[in-house]
Amino acid sequence: MSMNVATLGTDRARRLRAALTALLAVAAVVGAPFYFAPFQVFQLTMVLLYAVALAGLNLLVGFGGQISLGHGAFFAAGAYTAAVMLDRYDTGHLATLPVAAAGCFLLGLGFGVPALRLRGLYLALVTLSFAVFLPPLLKRLEPVTGGSMGLTVDKLQPPAWSGLAEDQWMYFVVLAVATVALLLARNLLRSRVGRALLAVRDNESAAEVMGVRLSLHKTLAFAWSAMFAGVAGCVYTWVIGFVSPDSFSFVLSITLLAGLVVGGLASLYGPLLGAAFVMYVPSVAQDISEAAPGVVFGLLIIAVMFVAPTGLAGLAGRVRGVITPLLTRTKPSAAVRTPESEPPSAPPAPAETAPADAEPVGAPPRTEKE
Amino acid sequence: MSAVTEVLQQVVEGVGSGAVYASLALALVLIHRFTGIVNFAQGELAMISTYVAWQLVASGMPFWLALPVTLAVSFAGGMLIERLVIRPVQAAPELTTVIVTVGLFIFVNAMAGLIWSFTVKDFPQQFPDGGIDLAGVRVDWSTLGIIAVVAVVMGLLYLLFQHTSIGLMMRAVACNPASARLSGIRVGRVLMLGWGLAATVGAVSGVLVAPVLFLEPNMMGGVLIYAFAAATLGGFDSPVGAVVGGLLVGVAETLAGAYVDVIGADLKVGVPLVIILAVLLVRPQGLFGRAAVERA
Numbered sequence: 001m002s003m004n005v006a007t008l009g010t011d012r013a014r015r016l017r018a019a020l021t022a023l024l025a026v027a028a029v030v031g032a033p034f035y036f037a038p039f040q041v042f043q044l045t046m047v048l049l050y051a052v053a054l055a056g057l058n059l060l061v062g063f064g065g066q067i068s069l070g071h072g073a074f075f076a077a078g079a080y081t082a083a084v085m086l087d088r089y090d091t092g093h094l095a096t097l098p099v100a101a102a103g104c105f106l107l108g109l110g111f112g113v114p115a116l117r118l119r120g121l122y123l124a125l126v127t128l129s130f131a132v133f134l135p136p137l138l139k140r141l142e143p144v145t146g147g148s149m150g151l152t153v154d155k156l157q158p159p160a161w162s163g164l165a166e167d168q169w170m171y172f173v174v175l176a177v178a179t180v181a182l183l184l185a186r187n188l189l190r191s192r193v194g195r196a197l198l199a200v201r202d203n204e205s206a207a208e209v210m211g212v213r214l215s216l217h218k219t220l221a222f223a224w225s226a227m228f229a230g231v232a233g234c235v236y237t238w239v240i241g242f243v244s245p246d247s248f249s250f251v252l253s254i255t256l257l258a259g260l261v262v263g264g265l266a267s268l269y270g271p272l273l274g275a276a277f278v279m280y281v282p283s284v285a286q287d288i289s290e291a292a293p294g295v296v297f298g299l300l301i302i303a304v305m306f307v308a309p310t311g312l313a314g315l316a317g318r319v320r321g322v323i324t325p326l327l328t329r330t331k332p333s334a335a336v337r338t339p340e341s342e343p344p345s346a347p348p349a350p351a352e353t354a355p356a357d358a359e360p361v362g363a364p365p366r367t368e369k370e
Numbered sequence: 371m372s373a374v375t376e377v378l379q380q381v382v383e384g385v386g387s388g389a390v391y392a393s394l395a396l397a398l399v400l401i402h403r404f405t406g407i408v409n410f411a412q413g414e415l416a417m418i419s420t421y422v423a424w425q426l427v428a429s430g431m432p433f434w435l436a437l438p439v440t441l442a443v444s445f446a447g448g449m450l451i452e453r454l455v456i457r458p459v460q461a462a463p464e465l466t467t468v469i470v471t472v473g474l475f476i477f478v479n480a481m482a483g484l485i486w487s488f489t490v491k492d493f494p495q496q497f498p499d500g501g502i503d504l505a506g507v508r509v510d511w512s513t514l515g516i517i518a519v520v521a522v523v524m525g526l527l528y529l530l531f532q533h534t535s536i537g538l539m540m541r542a543v544a545c546n547p548a549s550a551r552l553s554g555i556r557v558g559r560v561l562m563l564g565w566g567l568a569a570t571v572g573a574v575s576g577v578l579v580a581p582v583l584f585l586e587p588n589m590m591g592g593v594l595i596y597a598f599a600a601a602t603l604g605g606f607d608s609p610v611g612a613v614v615g616g617l618l619v620g621v622a623e624t625l626a627g628a629y630v631d632v633i634g635a636d637l638k639v640g641v642p643l644v645i646i647l648a649v650l651l652v653r654p655q656g657l658f659g660r661a662a663v664e665r666a
Contacts, residue, residue, distance in 0.1 A: 067468050121408050125598050129643040132595050136636045261469055291483035298477025305470050
């Protein structure tokens with residue numbers, strides 16, 4: 001909206017534009033908690049939190065090509081780790097994060113060992129049954145987990161020096177965690193491990209012949225991804241201050257997978273879009289009917305797999321491909337589209353998912369499918 | 371009651387619930403044999419078939435008329451789903467097909483909630499109360515009825531596959547789709563038929579289990595896990611294995627719930643998880659399955 005860079009094609013202009021876009025995005029992300037009402041800030045916090053879990057799931061499903069229908073269980077494990085530590089041992093909030101991360105990493109490793117013997121299908125079965133099994137297990141371990149009543153713990157409190165309200169402080173803490181997690185996921189993918197993972201996904205035999213150790217990388221992918229889910233769960237406890245077995249039914253696992261697919265598999269910012277989807281669609285659709293979120297989710301998953309396997313993230317890219325030449329404007333800022341990037345006063349921000357959804361009707365190019 | 375009869379009693383009850391798992395597992399195996407897909411929505415399809423039956427009965431149709439109508443609707447629904455939802459992704463990677471069936475799962479579940487609400491409905495029990503006494507072991511008519519129905523379904527499927535020309539075609543497609551197509555079989559139609567059959571068999575399991583579990587959209591979630599365990603145990607490509615696996619899982623679940631204190635009634639759902647893991651680690655092809663030998 002702002003700058004009219006006439007010399008669009010030149011390198012300098014492009015770099016300038018990218019820098020400005022980034023600046024705008026950062027300003028929007030940092031400014032959001034001061035602009036929005038506490039409840040909206042809370043929702044944004046939840047989006048960031050889900051994005052962490054989805055980034056982990058993306059490592060496994062999108063980049064690893066394995067299927068987990070049980071990531072809600074790792075999310076729950078992280079959440080309960082934090083809650084139990086806070087409840088019983090009164091450790092500080094921050095101390096729970098490394099424990100939850102390490103614990104879930106090990107748990108993932110434990111599940112990864114059978115996983116590496118299983119084709120994707122069986123992994124899905126095992127993880128699904130684990131997700132179904134966990135809530136009754138949590139109820140049973142009542143002395144530790146508080147049974148079906150759950151545990152209520154202290155939320156994260158802002159330190160006095162910050163001068164921030166509770167919701168704002170939480171937002172920034174979760175923002176920090178999410179930033180680190182997303183960067184970690186990105187860098188992991190660009191490392192040796194990540195490339196090995198992609199090779200395994202695309203052709204196991206070929207990867208093996210090239211010297212990639214299948215078992216090691218499949219197991220590690222599972223462990224990493226469980227760790228991300230655990231971290232998200234831990235942060236969930238900080239933000240919500242309450243855990244109960246019913247918050248982590250297997251519906252959560254399925255919702256996470258759904259969000260990821262809709263957001264965009266194997267895309268770096270697909271998890272962010274997916275997280276926004278997981279957060280906002282149910283809360284909007286719930287007004288219509290209790291069942292509406294499921295109908296929307298189910299239909300969208302199937303539709304996405306049919307026509308846009310790259311999800312919203314892929315659509316955004318395609319739309320940008322079509323729109324940018326037409327508008328010769330700073331549309332890319334919309335394509336970067338961190339969900340909270342509605343700048344405090346930005347006019348072109350009609351609901352993050354809407355443009356991506358609406359545009360492709362007129363956007364024929366379906367060529368760049370993968 | 372002696373300890374032995376008590377165990378036998380538990381076994382009988384296990385066989386009763388195992389028969390239900392067996393029929394859903396049978397549906398899973400049918401689809402897996404024909405299309406190589408594990409249908410995560412199988413339980414939900416059974417659930418919605420059960421709702422159809424409930425709706426028919428509630429609107430005044432006698433049960434024994436409503437049942438065949440329900441089965442016919444399920445058959446048509448299964449064929450339609452194969453054609454509309456599965457066929458387009460048939461050739462896609464496994465990840466895609468699994469995600470699509472998960473999408474179907476969510477969609478069907480929510481649709482049932484949307485149409486019939488999430489409140490629990492009472493499904494009429496068709497079998498008479500009471501039962502017979504066999505050497506101190508009490509066998510309810512309902513248990514016997516379930517076992518009989520599943521046995522009949524098994525028998526019909528056996529006849530269909532082994533003694534009809536359609537069955538021969540279906541086996542040909544399951545065995546080698548490419549060759550089957552070359553010899554003039556309409557593979558697409560056979561696949562539709564396979565899905566239709568699976569949906570019908572699944573519907574039977576739903577109708578059988580509904581009086582016990584009560585009808586609600588999430589009714590089949592737990593049953594599906596048991597059916598997965600049954601299919602894994604029996605081997606995902608063996609219909610006989612699915613039935614044997616179902617019965618074994620049912621008995622194991624009941625015995626574990628009754629005699630292993632740590633498990634009890636609430637953690638029984640851990641039994642299928644353990645079974646699946648154990649089978650996959652020890653004998654991944656299952657009891658009756660053939661080990662897949664692939665040239666990569």
